[in-house]
Amino acid sequence: MSAVVKLSNVHKSFGTNKVLDGVSFEVGRGEVAAVIGQSGSGKSTALRCINALETIDGGTIDVCGHAVHDAKLDRRSLRRDVGIVFQSYNLFPHLTAEQNIMLAPSCVKKVSKSEARDLAHDVLRRVGLAEKAGHFPEQLSGGQQQRVAIARSLAMQPKLMLFDEVTSALDPQLTGEVLKVMEDLARGGMTMILVTHEMAFARKVASQVVYMHKGKVWETGPGSMLDSPKTAELADFVGSGL
Amino acid sequence: MPGFSLVHLEFLGWAAMWTLGLSAIAFVGGGLVGFAVALMRISPIRWVRYAAIAYIQVVQGTPLLILLFLIYFGIAIVGFQEVPALIAAGIGLTIYSSGFLAEIWRGCLQSVPKTQWEAAECLALTPWQRMTRVILPQAMRIATPPTVGFLVQIVKNTSLASVVGFVELAQAGKLINNSIFEPFTVFMVVAAIYFAICFPLSTWSRRLERKLNVSRR
Numbered sequence: 001m002s003a004v005v006k007l008s009n010v011h012k013s014f015g016t017n018k019v020l021d022g023v024s025f026e027v028g029r030g031e032v033a034a035v036i037g038q039s040g041s042g043k044s045t046a047l048r049c050i051n052a053l054e055t056i057d058g059g060t061i062d063v064c065g066h067a068v069h070d071a072k073l074d075r076r077s078l079r080r081d082v083g084i085v086f087q088s089y090n091l092f093p094h095l096t097a098e099q100n101i102m103l104a105p106s107c108v109k110k111v112s113k114s115e116a117r118d119l120a121h122d123v124l125r126r127v128g129l130a131e132k133a134g135h136f137p138e139q140l141s142g143g144q145q146q147r148v149a150i151a152r153s154l155a156m157q158p159k160l161m162l163f164d165e166v167t168s169a170l171d172p173q174l175t176g177e178v179l180k181v182m183e184d185l186a187r188g189g190m191t192m193i194l195v196t197h198e199m200a201f202a203r204k205v206a207s208q209v210v211y212m213h214k215g216k217v218w219e220t221g222p223g224s225m226l227d228s229p230k231t232a233e234l235a236d237f238v239g240s241g242l
Numbered sequence: 243m244p245g246f247s248l249v250h251l252e253f254l255g256w257a258a259m260w261t262l263g264l265s266a267i268a269f270v271g272g273g274l275v276g277f278a279v280a281l282m283r284i285s286p287i288r289w290v291r292y293a294a295i296a297y298i299q300v301v302q303g304t305p306l307l308i309l310l311f312l313i314y315f316g317i318a319i320v321g322f323q324e325v326p327a328l329i330a331a332g333i334g335l336t337i338y339s340s341g342f343l344a345e346i347w348r349g350c351l352q353s354v355p356k357t358q359w360e361a362a363e364c365l366a367l368t369p370w371q372r373m374t375r376v377i378l379p380q381a382m383r384i385a386t387p388p389t390v391g392f393l394v395q396i397v398k399n400t401s402l403a404s405v406v407g408f409v410e411l412a413q414a415g416k417l418i419n420n421s422i423f424e425p426f427t428v429f430m431v432v433a434a435i436y437f438a439i440c441f442p443l444s445t446w447s448r449r450l451e452r453k454l455n456v457s458r459r
Binding site for chain 1: 357358360361362363364365366367368371375376379380383
């Protein structure tokens with residue numbers, strides 16, 4: 001299995017605060033990796049480093065053949081391969097759902113307007129929102145906005161998708177509809193890394209769970225490791241989540 | 243001695259056209275320079291940012307009156323004997339308004355949440371596409387009221403151009419008063435004309451703001 005993402009001994013500090021302290025893990029093609037851990041454990045930072053939203057202080061990150069740690073990294077070509085979905089959706093408020101999705105394909109891939117529109121409707125259908133194409137973000141519920149955000153990323157046909165606590169701002173019902181979309185994606189063979197607090201989802205969907213603690217990968221294994229944690233910290237973390 | 247007459251009003255009307263013309267030059271020129279400086283002000287490159295900060299500080303810290311003198315006499319020193327008053331006043335007001343518009347627009351650009359910049363970046367948009375397709379449409383909505391508000395300031399500040407010999411509305415009022423000595427009448431009319439120019443601008447600003455907000459819904 002070829003690794004789509006490989007982090008080796010990644011270090012990152014904000015000022016004197018060491019956020020990532022030698023993080024290493026890899027994710028193979030078609031795998032779904034769930035990164036879990038307490039707030040402040042560095043999991044979101046790790047995810048942002050993969051997409052070069054943060055620069056790292058040491059170590060190497062290889063993503064879809066891009067050397068992300070390299071100062072000469074072509075960020076735009078990296079981002080054509082990597083989609084990211086944020087906790088706060090970050091849809092563009094002045095554009096409709098459809099226009100939000102059409103923007104990148106027409107700007108970056110230079111597809112024609114009608115093609116971009118077909119593409120937008122296609123991905124909106126995949127997230128179950130075909131009828132919301134003409135709606136502005138603020139006319140949509142949080143869950144719908146997040147599904148549009150996922151669709152917007154999908155429209156660029158990424159090789160890897162990152163999800164940064166995408167359901168943390170949603171109530172349980174809306175969380176369910178977003179997780180269902182993500183599960184469909186996983187089943188469709190998309191390589192995904194998700195930072196999440198949804199333990200049940202991680203257990204069910206993830207092929208690999210990465211437990212981070214104090215800036216380190218504390219424990220890693222299949223979803224079932226959540227049922228039989230080896231370290232006291234993970235046991236504690238899983239226990240407190242119940 | 244003849245009092246205030248239609249001839250005077252006609253003269254004031256003509257002078258008001260120059261006030262409008264000079265305002266337009268100051269706004270367009272100041273807008274172009276100011277936008278460039280605003281972009282420099284948020285540049286990731288440190289020296290570019292500092293250059294913009296220095297420019298803004300110097301311009302904002304200099305009275306427009308002094309700025310106009312400096313340019314009027316400065317151009318003469320550089321070697322141009324006869325500087326048309328319109329050129330000197332136009333350059334002075336352009337510099338003046340660019341310093342303020344740069345700072346107003348810098349604030350508007352930065353008030354677009356950082357997450358919007360990130361989202362655009364993560365979709366592989368170029369910096370230019372990100373600016374024109376994502377950031378500017380949102381920043382313009384925020385920028386409209388303060389910008390038109392500042393436009394009113396520009397209109398009123400063109401009156402200072404009289405010091406370099408430019409005959410605009412205020413200077414025309416002074417000239418008329420010198421001949422008929424009816425200061426209250428004359429300057430009431432002058433004030434009324436300034437108001438007639440500025441009031442629609444403020445009204446327009448409010449309407450624009452409402453419209454832009456509506457289109458978002």
